Amino acid sequence: MGFLKIDEIHHTYFSKSSATTALSNISLEVEEGEFISFLGPSGCGKTTLLSIIAGLLKPTEGKVTLENQTLEKAHHQIGYMLQQDYLFPWKTIEENILLGLRLNNLLTREKKQATIALLKQIGLEGVEKQYPSQLSGGMRQRAALVRTLATEPKLLLLDEPFSALDYQTKLRLEDLVSNTLKSFGKTAILVTHDIGEAIAMSDRIYLFSPRPGQIYQTFTIPEQLRALTPFHARNHEKYPEIFQKIWKELEQIEPEQ
Amino acid sequence: MNLNNKTELLHKKYIQSLKRENRWVRFYQLVIFVVFFAGWELFSQKQWIDPLIFSAPSKVWSLFINKVIDGSLFMDLGYTLTETVFGFILGTLLGTILAAILWWSPFLSKVLDPYLVILNSMPKVALGPILIVALGPSMTSIIAMGAIISVIITTIVVYTSFREVDANYLKVLQTFGANRFQSFKEAILPASFPTIISTLKVNVGLSWVGVIVGEFLVSQRGLGYLIIYGFQVFNFTLVLLSLLVIAVFATIMYQLVELLEKKLIKHN
Numbered sequence: 283m284g285f286l287k288i289d290e291i292h293h294t295y296f297s298k299s300s301a302t303t304a305l306s307n308i309s310l311e312v313e314e315g316e317f318i319s320f321l322g323p324s325g326c327g328k329t330t331l332l333s334i335i336a337g338l339l340k341p342t343e344g345k346v347t348l349e350n351q352t353l354e355k356a357h358h359q360i361g362y363m364l365q366q367d368y369l370f371p372w373k374t375i376e377e378n379i380l381l382g383l384r385l386n387n388l389l390t391r392e393k394k395q396a397t398i399a400l401l402k403q404i405g406l407e408g409v410e411k412q413y414p415s416q417l418s419g420g421m422r423q424r425a426a427l428v429r430t431l432a433t434e435p436k437l438l439l440l441d442e443p444f445s446a447l448d449y450q451t452k453l454r455l456e457d458l459v460s461n462t463l464k465s466f467g468k469t470a471i472l473v474t475h476d477i478g479e480a481i482a483m484s485d486r487i488y489l490f491s492p493r494p495g496q497i498y499q500t501f502t503i504p505e506q507l508r509a510l511t512p513f514h515a516r517n518h519e520k521y522p523e524i525f526q527k528i529w530k531e532l533e534q535i536e537p538e539q
Numbered sequence: 540m541n542l543n544n545k546t547e548l549l550h551k552k553y554i555q556s557l558k559r560e561n562r563w564v565r566f567y568q569l570v571i572f573v574v575f576f577a578g579w580e581l582f583s584q585k586q587w588i589d590p591l592i593f594s595a596p597s598k599v600w601s602l603f604i605n606k607v608i609d610g611s612l613f614m615d616l617g618y619t620l621t622e623t624v625f626g627f628i629l630g631t632l633l634g635t636i637l638a639a640i641l642w643w644s645p646f647l648s649k650v651l652d653p654y655l656v657i658l659n660s661m662p663k664v665a666l667g668p669i670l671i672v673a674l675g676p677s678m679t680s681i682i683a684m685g686a687i688i689s690v691i692i693t694t695i696v697v698y699t700s701f702r703e704v705d706a707n708y709l710k711v712l713q714t715f716g717a718n719r720f721q722s723f724k725e726a727i728l729p730a731s732f733p734t735i736i737s738t739l740k741v742n743v744g745l746s747w748v749g750v751i752v753g754e755f756l757v758s759q760r761g762l763g764y765l766i767i768y769g770f771q772v773f774n775f776t777l778v779l780l781s782l783l784v785i786a787v788f789a790t791i792m793y794q795l796v797e798l799l800e801k802k803l804i805k806h807n
Contacts, residue, residue: 362714382715
């Protein structure tokens, strides 16, 4: 009875000179409300898998179902956040955050009010009429989060959304995203190469090995850490222990040259 | 408090220095203008340059007054201006539409690629005689001339800019389930506005070239006709007058495009 089922995914990229297998034999299940991380070195196919789950890429083999529906039908139930905010610079913040609703003809007065309220809730008040260039990096990524949440997706895909931010902003946003998602009971998958981030935010971590991308190991984060906000989880006594464990596994996957 | 006052004072000084620089720029621009026309007049009066070929500002001016009084200048200007504006709009619009079609169908763009290169490298004014015979020695063929000269280069430049739009903007739209038309409208087109505006600026100049050449060939009316007529009867005052009028109106068109740019690109 999985919420999201990923079943025997294989994916191969073709070019004129080669065929590169990016993903091989990936199967996993995610329950509703869980926060999952895909961790691994670059080239392990994390982002490819995320694109497949988002329905942006058709896998060579295998299938993905969300609540037992294939992805074609589940389209607007998935929200995707990229490494950078990718707010449209020629649209105001308001136009940006309402974009998803407008494209799907779901823009009603109530939804609009709810989205603007969400903007306030996330700490961005009075910026509706401003353009993205007038906001700082952290504010823009927060606006991008509101844009993603506006369509009320059941599943959130986060593709290294904090990697382009400075450390302080990143820690703050981790807390904000984690709290926001928890309060809405959203299911989320985070792609990252930051071990600390994965431990602090997730319920479960899938460690990927590269060439071809495979699930190398699964780590379940203990209950004590899950209950804490990411910032406090980083200070918990169990945190360094798990960090060391994952670090060792990563060393196994990619020994120092 | 003291510090605040100091900052304010420095800011005032800064603004003043900006204004001063601006005034000097304007001053030298005026100097160049005055020196050019005064020098032209002087050289012509003293016969240091051949007054038959180079005329003189005073002669151009009196011809201008004459032609304004009898109204013939406005008639010719009206024809040329109408043709240029239509040629310009048509060329840019067609070019952009063609670029959109190429973006829509990557297969078609691969097929048409060599033909675009050939059409672009061909001197379009050489098509003039064919156009005139095909469409008749009328305004239509001159407008076609003004359009044809800019349409291919517009297509190529705008299509390139369509393709260079960051793929991640499209990814954002696709995750919202946007179709290809929505992607075009929300991301591709607005992201390319700066490029489209700069091709507009180039096309202002190009469509004047096309229209003037067209009028050379048709030789019935318009500023291009005045130039070719003045050349044939050795009335270079008329040629120079037409040139100056063209310069003024081409500049006005350019300024209008800049105004459009400010309207269209509101952010940053």
